[in-house]
Each structure stands twice: as structure tokens, then as C-alpha cells.
Amino acid sequence: MPPELLCAGRCVGQARAAQAWHCHPGQGHSVWDAVRMPLRVGTPVDIQRREDSVTEGSYRLILAANRDEFYSRPSKLADFWGNNNEILSGLDMEEGKEGGTWLGISTRGKLAALTNYLQPRLDWQARGRGAYGLSNALLETPWRKLCFGKQLFLEAVERSQALPKDVLIANLLDVLNNEEAQLPDPAIEDQGGEYVQPMLSKYAAVCVRCPGYGTRTNTIILVDADGHVTFTERSMMDKDLSHWETRTYEFTLQS
Numbered sequence: 239m240p241p242e243l244l245c246a247g248r249c250v251g252q253a254r255a256a257q258a259w260h261c262h263p264g265q266g267h268s269v270w271d272a273v274r275m276p277l278r279v280g281t282p283v284d285i286q287r288r289e290d291s292v293t294e295g296s297y298r299l300i301l302a303a304n305r306d307e308f309y310s311r312p313s314k315l316a317d318f319w320g321n322n323n324e325i326l327s328g329l330d331m332e333e334g335k336e337g338g339t340w341l342g343i344s345t346r347g348k349l350a351a352l353t354n355y356l357q358p359r360l361d362w363q364a365r366g367r368g369a370y371g372l373s374n375a376l377l378e379t380p381w382r383k384l385c386f387g388k389q390l391f392l393e394a395v396e397r398s399q400a401l402p403k404d405v406l407i408a409n410l411l412d413v414l415n416n417e418e419a420q421l422p423d424p425a426i427e428d429q430g431g432e433y434v435q436p437m438l439s440k441y442a443a444v445c446v447r448c449p450g451y452g453t454r455t456n457t458i459i460l461v462d463a464d465g466h467v468t469f470t471e472r473s474m475m476d477k478d479l480s481h482w483e484t485r486t487y488e489f490t491l492q493s
Contacts, residue, residue, distance in 0.1 A: 293463065294463055295399045295463070296398070296399055296462075296463055297398060297460055297461060297462050297463070298461040298462065298463065298465070299349075299459060299460065299461040300395055300398060300406075300410075300459075300460055301349075301457070301458070301459040301460075302391060302410040302411075302413060302414055302456075302457070302458055303341055303351065303414075303456070303457045303458075303459075304414050304444070304445065304446075304453045304455070304456055304457075305328075305340050305341070305453070305454060305455035305456075305457070306446045306451070306452055306453050306454070307340075307451070307454055307455075308450060308451050309450055309451065309452070309454055309474065309477040310450065310477060311330070311332055312330075312331040312332060313328055313329060313330050313331050313332075314328060314329040314331055315328055315471065315473055315483070315485060316328045316457075316469065316471040316473075316485060316487070318487070320344075324344050324345045324346065325342050325343070325344050325345075326342060326343050326344070326345075326469055326487055326489075327339040327340075327341060327342025327343070328340065328341070328342075328455065328471065328473075338352075339352070340352050340353075340455075341457055343459060343467065343469065345489055345491065345492050346491065346492050347461075347465070347491045347492075349459070353372060353373075353374060354374050369388065369391070369392055369395065371384045371385070371387065371388035371391070372384070374429075375425075375429060379425065380425060381420075381423060381425050381426050381442075382420035382421070382423040382425070382426075382442065383419075383420040383423070383426075383442050383443055383444055385420075386416075386418070386420045386444065387413060387416065387444040390413040390416065390444075391410070391413050394406065394409040394410055394413060397409070403460065403468060406460070407458050407460070407468070407470050410458050411456055411458065411470075411472060413444065414444060414445060414453070414456040414458075415444075415445045415453070415456065416443065416444045416445055417443045417444075417445045417447060418443055418444075419439050419440070419442045419443045420442050420443065421438070421439065421442050423442055426438070426441070426442060437451075440452070447479075454473065454474040455471060455472070455473045455474070456471070456472040456473075457469070457470070457471050457472075458470040461491070464490070465490055465491035466488065466489075466490050466491075467487075467488065467489050467490070467491060468486065468487075468488050469486065469487045469488070470484065470485070470486045471484070471485050471486075472484045473485075
């Protein structure tokens with residue numbers, strides 16, 4: 239996703255956010271994303287308006303995302319909200335920051351996500367149709383875990399037309415929960431410096447498992463050729479790594 243899109247997620251639960259879907263870059267949640275679809279810089283992705291042809295049985299969008307966050311940070315599970323229940327997302331409920339989100343999609347096809355990044359400047363580049371990966375850096379920064387996760391993602395995507403939807407979702411969840419550390423990785427070490435060193439062996443995996451911090455939500459969003467959306471969220475419950483809940487929502491994009 240373009241960097242500007244990533245900065246759109248924090249304010250979607252605040253005043254006028256359902257109309258604006260924009261805010262300035264700031265602190266947020268950590269999201270590992272792999273996405274395959276046409277992309278543009280300048281606004282959140284509008285799935286409804288894609289002009290590219292989509293063949294029967296294929297998808298306009300396949301997105302797989304991890305939310306890495308402190309396990310103790312309060313949040314609500316994904317549900318519909320907004321003035322007309324038009325936005326589907328989880329909600330951040332940390333005191334003083336209630337109502338923001340890390341990933342959401344509207345019934346009219348607008349999608350926004352938010353991640354942390356360490357670079358002080360953004361490289362605003364237009365992106366065309368394709369598959370892109372994002373971690374805690376700029377789009378397509380070649381961290382080894384990102385390259386590894388993207389390859390697993392692409393392998394699942396290549397089989398997507400031949401798989402039942404539930405099997406595709408299960409395969410993508412397996413990608414998001416891969417805990418194989420991709421080391422050594424000078425790019426992560428250079429960017430994270432001393433901060434990342436104590437947790438490097440855990441942080442260098444697609445699925446992060448550190449004490450008190452790590453991957454606590456997996457999200458899969460599929461949009462098929464007919465504009466039918468399947469939103470699957472798997473969330474850790476009660477800060478317990480052995481207790482997870484999976485919810486699935488389905489709807490058709492409005493024109």
C-alpha cells in the first residue's frame with residue numbers, strides 16, 4: 239500500500255473521519271501486510287472503482303495483515319460501526335486514543351491501514367497493479383522477513399482460483415502465523431538499532447512472539463470479481479496466546 243494510505247488509519251474513528259479517511263502521519267499499530275491489487279497514491283484504496291478486468295473466480299483484492307501490539311493494549315474486535323454501520327474494523331480503546339483503528343474497510347470499497355515506520359521522510363511513489371509487502375518500514379523495504387512472507391503469500395495467491403475460499407483463508411492465516419526468524423538481517427538491525435536488538439530473534443519473523451508484545455490479530459480480506467467482501471479476523475483473547483477467536487463478516491460492495 240502507498241505510504242499515504244498507511245497514514246489514514248489512525249483517525250478513522252474520530253470526528254468526520256468516515257468522510258475524510260485522512261490524517262497526518264503519527265504513532266500507530268504495527269501491521270505486516272501483503273496485498274495484491276491495483277494501487278494509487280493520494281487517497282485510500284478504492285476497491286469499487288478499479289477499472290482493471292477481473293476474471294471470473296479471481297479476486298480484486300487479497301490482503302493478509304498482522305497487527306503487532308502490546309497484548310495489554312485494550313481494543314474491540316472487528317465489527318461494523320460509523321454513522322450507518324458503513325465501516326468494518328477493530329477499534330483501539332486505549333485511554334485518550336479511543337476510536338482509532340489499524341485496518342478497516344467500508345461498504346463502499348474504501349480500505350485503509352496503519353503501520354509504524356522509522357524513517358523520517360516518505361517516498362511518495364505511485365504503485366501499479368501487483369503484489370506488495372509492508373512491514374515497519376516503507377513499502378517493499380527488503381527486510382528478510384518481508385521477502386520471505388511475501389513469497390509465502392504469492393504462493394498462496396497463485397493457487398487462489400483453484401482453492402475453496404475457506405482453504406485460501408486458512409493458507410493465508412498459516413502465512414501470517416509463521417514464526418521462522420529470518421536472520422541475519424542487517425536492514426532490520428540498521429533501522430531498529432539498539433531498540434530492536436533485545437527482541438531481534440523474535441521480531442525477525444512474520445509472526446512476532448515477544449514477552450508482552452507481538453502478533454495479536456490476523457486479518458484476511460478478500461474481494462472477488464463481483465465485489466463480494468469476506469473479512470476474517472483472528473484475535474487473541476485476554477492476553478492469552480492459547481486463546482483465539484475467529485470472526486468472519488461478508489457483504490457486497492455498494493455502488
